[in-house]
Amino acid sequence: MMRVASETEPMGAQIDIRPVTEATYEAFRHAFAATFGFASSTDEIERSRAWAEYDRLLAARAPDGSIVGTSGALSFGLSLPGARSAACAGITMVSVRADHRRRGLLTRMMVDLLDDAAARSEPFAALWASESPIYGRYGFGPAVPTIDISLDRRHADLHLDGPVGEVRFIDIEEARTTFPALHERFRTTRGGVMSRSDGWWTRVLTEQPSPAKATGPLRLALLPDRGYVIYHLASAWSDGAPRGVVHVHDLVGLDPAALAALWRFAIDTDLSETLEIVRRPPDDPVLHLLRDPARARVGAGWPLYLRLVDVPSALASRGYLVDGTVVVEVADRLRPANAGRWRLTVSDGTGRCDRTDEAPDVSLDVAELAAISLGGVRATALLDAGRIDGSSAAALGLDRLFAAERAPVCDQMF
Incomplete structure (x- = not known):
């Protein structure tokens, strides 16, 4: 169950962030639709209850009770290379009303959603970004080109x-x-x-x-x-x-x-x-x-953005085509437990990720690590773009280690 969060804004108005209930779901959907510039019919809202997870939906309310921000997650299994699967939080319906932007509300909702994913032992989170520049700062990288x-x-x-x-x-x-x-x-x-x-x-x-x-x-x-x-x-x-x-x-x-x-x-x-x-x-x-x-x-097409909620668990979840070892230094300002140096060792197609004091082969942000984690984006391309630090040989080694039999794909919007 998500915790209840509150935030005192510079103007002194308090914003409460609470899970949605069955009774407040319709208002939540209308608030989300209004921010995106469309309308949801009663029939559409009632139909959507079939897949709604009320306890994973957050409504941010102003003192007058109006909903000024929405966000949520869906419980998915994410397929991984090696015919494996791991739990994944599908982040969805994220919006902030125009008169409450740039007050930290989105950050608070994203932190709550990722904390909840961690509490549910979901090593991955994913989303479709309507405005992609927003989500890099929350550790999401474009991992599944389409x-x-x-x-x-x-x-x-x-x-x-x-x-x-x-x-x-x-x-x-x-x-x-x-x-x-x-x-x-x-x-x-x-x-x-x-x-x-x-x-x-x-x-x-x-x-x-x-x-x-x-x-x-x-x-x-x-x-x-x-x-x-x-x-x-x-x-x-x-x-x-x-x-x-x-x-x-x-x-x-x-x-x-x-x-x-x-x-x-x-x-x-x-x-x-x-x-x-x-x-x-x-x-x-x-x-x-x-x-x-x-x-x-x-x-x-739109790429699916991926986030590693738990770096060692995420990297150990997938299968690998070749054996090898690499040390990565990860930056993660939102989830400090992911930050630092990690040694990924792959043997017989199975990976193990442990903390280490060894010198890193590659240094990168958690968003870039997420981008390459399924083999859909090459580390050498990110190196050439100045998005990761390391040698060409080290980036090529990452590409070999993270390669997959086929390109990843996500076939559904959420």
């Missing part, structure tokens, strides 16, 4: 079509019994993928595409025991011809033929001209499945 892909149906022939004839539409109830196990199997193949509770699957399977006008319902398609795809068609017409856009929400294929079949099935949606999908890994196999990859429009 790409967005747009395909023109006319130029989306694949080298392999796979068993597309075996893909079939299913209803929500069948999806509830088949999709979760497939997603869990997918999580063992890449780092960065969050687990999904029953409540979260309710969100995935009932999400209403926006805007509703000219937008069809979610389509749920299953390739039995091998994968699934969730998408919707946004209808559009020009000069009497269909120009619809297929928006893919989630696509999981557990072998090359399955992956090709599911891509083919979505690409061939009637009345569509293009397919768009976001939050894909930089090494997405579809870029090699395409016969004409130059026609694909690929752009940088």
Whole structure:
């Protein structure tokens, strides 16, 4: 349970930070939405209760009772290299009302959220940063780069079509019994993928595409025991011809033929001209499945930001492809227990992280250590950018040690 925090501001107004309750949840959601410039309907708020964790949501209240800040966390499992997983706090719904900015309110909420994560033995925290420059000072680094892909149906022939004839539409109830196990199997193949509770699957399977006008319902398609795809068609017409856009929400294929079949099935949606999908890994196999990859429009997507709440536990949680030893000196102004020199020793693919007085091979902030921790960002790139201190050989050694079989990915916004 989170502690109750209070803060006396320079103007003398006291701000209380307290966990949300079932009764105050609706006001919390409205306050968050107002800061981000949109409105939440009563139906949307009621639906979101399926995955809300009230005791992990914080509302900051002014003396008049109004909510002037919001933040929260979701309990996830984060997939790690080596087919491993660790508990992770998914930081979410962070906002501060404009008339209460720059008074330390965000810092107090972030400290409370990270303290709570530590108390729950969650070695990682993660978030999607709406304004990324804010979160580096709280120790979050962009650890999971993603790409967005747009395909023109006319130029989306694949080298392999796979068993597309075996893909079939299913209803929500069948999806509830088949999709979760497939997603869990997918999580063992890449780092960065969050687990999904029953409540979260309710969100995935009932999400209403926006805007509703000219937008069809979610389509749920299953390739039995091998994968699934969730998408919707946004209808559009020009000069009497269909120009619809297929928006893919989630696509999981557990072998090359399955992956090709599911891509083919979505690409061939009637009345569509293009397919768009976001939050894909930089090494997405579809870029090699395409016969004409130059026609694909690929752009940088939002990266997932990661934070090491407990440095030794986080580094010992993942698997490693090679054995080796490295000494890192970590700076962490928000969580002093992480600061100092750590010796990471990897043997038979398992890491152990201990305090040491040895001279460091590399010195870096905890945000940079988080950025490289899943193998999605190279230490040599950070060295070249002046973000870490050490020799080229030491940075290259970190890259070898932190390498993963595949690029990490996070396939869901939270």
